[in-house]
Amino acid sequence: MLPIVLIATCLVAAASAASTFTPARPPALPLAVKSPYLNVWLNAGSDGGNGGYIAGKWPVFWSNQVNGWAGIIRVDGTSYTWLGDPGPQAVTQTSYEYTSTRSTFTMDVAGKVQMNITFLSPVTPNDLKRQSLPFSYLNVEVVSSDGQNHDIELYSDISAEWVSGDRTQAAAWNYTSSGGLEIHKVFKQNQQIFSEYNDQAEWGNFYYATDSGDGVTYQIGQDTVVRGSFTSGGKLSNQVDDNYRVISNNWPVFGFAKGLGSVGTTATNTLFTIGLCQQEALQFLGAQGTVSLPSLWTSYFSDDIAALDFFHKDFGTASGLATDLDNKVNSDAVGAAGQDYANIVSLSVRQAFGAWQLVGTEDKTYLFQKEISSNGNTQTVDVIFPAMPILLYTNPDLLKLMLDPLFENQESGHYPNNYSIHDLGAHYPNATGHPDGNDEAMPLEECGNMIIMALAYAQRSGNSDYLNLHYPILNQWSSYLVEEALYPFNQISTDDFAGSLANQTNLALKGIIGIEAMSQISNLTGHADDASKYHQTAVDYITQWQGLAIVNGTDGGPAHTTLSYGDAASHGLLYNLYANSLLGFNLVPSSVYDTQSAFYPTIEMKYGVPLDTRHSYTKSDWEMFVAAVASTDTRNMFIRDLAKWINETPTSRAFTDLYETDTGAYPSSLQFVARPVQGGTFALLALPVSART
Numbered sequence: 001m002l003p004i005v006l007i008a009t010c011l012v013a014a015a016s017a018a019s020t021f022t023p024a025r026p027p028a029l030p031l032a033v034k035s036p037y038l039n040v041w042l043n044a045g046s047d048g049g050n051g052g053y054i055a056g057k058w059p060v061f062w063s064n065q066v067n068g069w070a071g072i073i074r075v076d077g078t079s080y081t082w083l084g085d086p087g088p089q090a091v092t093q094t095s096y097e098y099t100s101t102r103s104t105f106t107m108d109v110a111g112k113v114q115m116n117i118t119f120l121s122p123v124t125p126n127d128l129k130r131q132s133l134p135f136s137y138l139n140v141e142v143v144s145s146d147g148q149n150h151d152i153e154l155y156s157d158i159s160a161e162w163v164s165g166d167r168t169q170a171a172a173w174n175y176t177s178s179g180g181l182e183i184h185k186v187f188k189q190n191q192q193i194f195s196e197y198n199d200q201a202e203w204g205n206f207y208y209a210t211d212s213g214d215g216v217t218y219q220i221g222q223d224t225v226v227r228g229s230f231t232s233g234g235k236l237s238n239q240v241d242d243n244y245r246v247i248s249n250n251w252p253v254f255g256f257a258k259g260l261g262s263v264g265t266t267a268t269n270t271l272f273t274i275g276l277c278q279q280e281a282l283q284f285l286g287a288q289g290t291v292s293l294p295s296l297w298t299s300y301f302s303d304d305i306a307a308l309d310f311f312h313k314d315f316g317t318a319s320g321l322a323t324d325l326d327n328k329v330n331s332d333a334v335g336a337a338g339q340d341y342a343n344i345v346s347l348s349v350r351q352a353f354g355a356w357q358l359v360g361t362e363d364k365t366y367l368f369q370k371e372i373s374s375n376g377n378t379q380t381v382d383v384i385f386p387a388m389p390i391l392l393y394t395n396p397d398l399l400k401l402m403l404d405p406l407f408e409n410q411e412s413g414h415y416p417n418n419y420s421i422h423d424l425g426a427h428y429p430n431a432t433g434h435p436d437g438n439d440e441a442m443p444l445e446e447c448g449n450m451i452i453m454a455l456a457y458a459q460r461s462g463n464s465d466y467l468n469l470h471y472p473i474l475n476q477w478s479s480y481l482v483e484e485a486l487y488p489f490n491q492i493s494t495d496d497f498a499g500s501l502a503n504q505t506n507l508a509l510k511g512i513i514g515i516e517a518m519s520q521i522s523n524l525t526g527h528a529d530d531a532s533k534y535h536q537t538a539v540d541y542i543t544q545w546q547g548l549a550i551v552n553g554t555d556g557g558p559a560h561t562t563l564s565y566g567d568a569a570s571h572g573l574l575y576n577l578y579a580n581s582l583l584g585f586n587l588v589p590s591s592v593y594d595t596q597s598a599f600y601p602t603i604e605m606k607y608g609v610p611l612d613t614r615h616s617y618t619k620s621d622w623e624m625f626v627a628a629v630a631s632t633d634t635r636n637m638f639i640r641d642l643a644k645w646i647n648e649t650p651t652s653r654a655f656t657d658l659y660e661t662d663t664g665a666y667p668s669s670l671q672f673v674a675r676p677v678q679g680g681t682f683a684l685l686a687l688p689v690s691a692r693t
């Protein structure tokens with residue numbers, strides 16, 4: 001067998017040489033990335049990926065198990081693979097391009113036919129109905145490229161691997177034709193609501209659909225049988241193998257074939273929709289006790305099929321909205337800091353939104369977040385905080401929908417500690433809180449985060465009623481900051497993986513800016529005494545903090561802030577400085593900005609600046625926070641290094657935010673992937689224009 005494998009690898013490599021990657025070749029290519037449970041990628045980096053060629057490599061769920069998704073095309077009777085690894089020789093990929101919402105591949109089929117294959121996962125921050133829909137598009141355009149007409153048939157299928165992370169589970173399925181759509185439905189027989197296995201959902205119905213029409217056939221059966229009927233005859237049997245069975249038992253697949261007829265220089269178009277419908281999305285401990293919350297789309301649509309039907313037929317509008325967002329993100333980013341910056345932010349959009357899910361009803365909507373990959377917590381405050389910039393940039397109301405359940409849970413008396421909760425549940429989709437108070441304690445971090453985010457939302461939306469509504473608990477958290485912020489006791493920050501430490505300079509700064517934020521909140525809500533009291537404390541603390549935190553370079557080295565007070569040899573990314581600019585404060589003097597801007601270039605590594613002196617790795621989200629408030633040259637250094645990393649990293653899974661600054665690889669013990677914190681790459685775009693360098 002070995003020689004055959006080697007030959008196959010060489011063939012793929014030879015075919016591979018031709019593709020371009022625009023604007024970059026990311027570690028993983030987003031395919032269907034729409035929610036925590038519809039989150040499928042192509043691994044591309046050298047460490048487990050194949051360089052970004054979609055024909056010949058199976059797509060994977062973010063947690064790395066295959067979600068079988070196949071595509072075959074027959075041209076004049078010869079079959080070629082264009083998606084996944086179903087067997088036939090691969091088409092030649094000539095280009096890959098990503099935007100904020102799309103991944104588009106261009107394929108050359110034997111010099112005869114060109115295919116344009118677009119994976120579109122819509123992101124509509126200002127249109128909650130569309131944003132709530134748990135589906136993604138695959139659109140395939142085919143045209144003759146040699147001037148001749150060719151007889152063409154197109155095929156695609158999904159496997160039952162999408163319906164459970166456990167391949168020993170039994171699936172069932174059904175086929176329907178409805179409203180001009182051909183629809184495969186596949187689901188786990190033993191529905192386990194609110195449960196996961198390998199991070200895949202263990203409940204709900206998956207759908208794979210395409211338009212009805214002449215030449216469309218379908219078949220459900222063993223992978224080799226269904227694909228074999230297509231490659232031998234160019235069509236399927238319209239039969240359903242109703243021997244419902246275990247996912248890995250003679251691998252059932254759900255296939256469509258479409259005869260395109262004789263195709264010349266007029267392109268033909270075939271659209272597929274993939275998605276997961278869950279009537280009930282998660283359970284939440286809020287004002288009404290523990291309730292199970294529906295997916296928001298159920299407010300707009302009577303059932304799965306109605307939602308699927310709307311989504312599929314909405315492709316024209318959805319494409320237009322997607323293009324608007326793609327263009328806006330690109331031009332804003334290029335205008336703010338150039339093409340490298342656009343490459344970074346546009347790769348972050350689907351990933352950030354893909355960790356989020358709109359639930360509840362039109363009257364009471366929430367946006368819930370899964371802390372993908374690091375531990376699966378629900379609504380982690382210090383994971384919302386780094387993602388906040390993309391929410392402020394796209395629609396600040398979404399930040400409110402994200403904070404609402406945190407306020408509701410704690411204001412209803414479900415959390416016993418004086419400081420802010422860390423998360424709303426140990427594992428998504430359970431937002432059942434921590435009534436015992438035994439969550440992962442990050443007291444200073446989360447109090448600062450909640451106060452800063454509440455004010456950021458109110459400033460952008462003009463909604464100071466929101467601050468009034470939550471004044472008592474914000475005030476309580478601020479009292480905690482007054483007690484604890486200047487000399488933080490030995491505790492973890494959001495970078496818990498880096499270890500705990502006393503007197504963390506950056507953590508203290510967050511607390512002090514949080515106190516100033518409470519002064520502003522007090523001002524906006526008519527609490528004049530609190531406003532002046534908190535302001536005086538913040539000013540007093542920031543003065544003391546400078547004395548404690550800054551090494552003035554008396555030993556000849558460059559001045560900088562330390563990682564912790566008194567440790568002159570230490571340093572770290574001072575990313576909490578960002579909040580001072582985001583909120584428009586003059587609390588922290590410009591000398592601190594200047595000092596840090598001059599310092600970072602002196603410790604630059606190949607792919608960026610280390611997070612702190614304890615390790616050689618860094619965090620891309622915090623680098624972009626730091627860059628947003630740095631001098632132009634230093635900002636551009638951070639952006640250039642991260643853009644280079646995207647192109648060169650050996651990591652092969654969805655855009656990690658934690659990587660080694662010298663090799664670009666994962667730290668040996670940790671693989672963070674697909675995390676929403678990449679919304680933090682929008683830090684520069686979330687700043688008021690007047691606050692940008």
Ligand SMILES: *[C@@H]1O[C@H](CO)[C@@H](O)[C@H](O)[C@H]1NC(C)=O
Nearest residue numbers: 095106115116141142143267
């Ligand atoms: C396919 O993509 C190529 C390259 O991006 C483009 O020039 C061409 O117009 C596209 N074809 C169709 C039918 O959209």
Ligand SMILES: *[C@@H]1O[C@H](CO)[C@@H](O)[C@H](O)[C@H]1NC(C)=O
Nearest residue numbers: 172173174175176185242244
């Ligand atoms: C398939 O759908 C039909 C019609 O809705 C229904 O009667 C049947 O029970 C379904 N079968 C399964 C296995 O869900």
Ligand SMILES: *[C@@H]1O[C@H](CO)[C@@H](O)[C@H](O)[C@H]1NC(C)=O
Nearest residue numbers: 193194195196427428429430
């Ligand atoms: C959520 O809680 C339910 C019990 O209410 C449990 O069965 C389920 O496994 C939990 N889900 C996860 C992902 O931990």
Ligand SMILES: *[C@@H]1O[C@H](CO)[C@@H](O)[C@H](O)[C@H]1NC(C)=O
Nearest residue numbers: 416417418419437479480483
């Ligand atoms: C909450 O704060 C009050 C006042 O500072 C303090 O007396 C009390 O012990 C704190 N409660 C807890 C649970 O830490």
Ligand SMILES: *[C@@H]1O[C@H](CO)[C@@H](O)[C@H](O)[C@H]1NC(C)=O
Nearest residue numbers: 487489490502503548565566
């Ligand atoms: C924190 O820093 C202050 C000022 O340098 C020092 O007095 C105190 O001992 C430090 N705390 C800890 C726990 O190291």
Ligand SMILES: *[C@@H]1O[C@H](CO)[C@@H](O)[C@H](O)[C@H]1NC(C)=O
Nearest residue numbers: 522523524525526527528531
């Ligand atoms: C809020 O700040 C403004 C401007 O400094 C000041 O004029 C106003 O009196 C303050 N209001 C309160 C309630 O503190």
Ligand SMILES: CC(=O)N[C@H]1CO[C@H](CO)[C@@H](O)[C@@H]1O
Nearest residue numbers: 543546547548550551552591
């Ligand atoms: C230890 C020390 O000398 N710290 C000083 C460094 O510079 C800042 C800003 O000028 C001062 O506030 C510190 O006292």
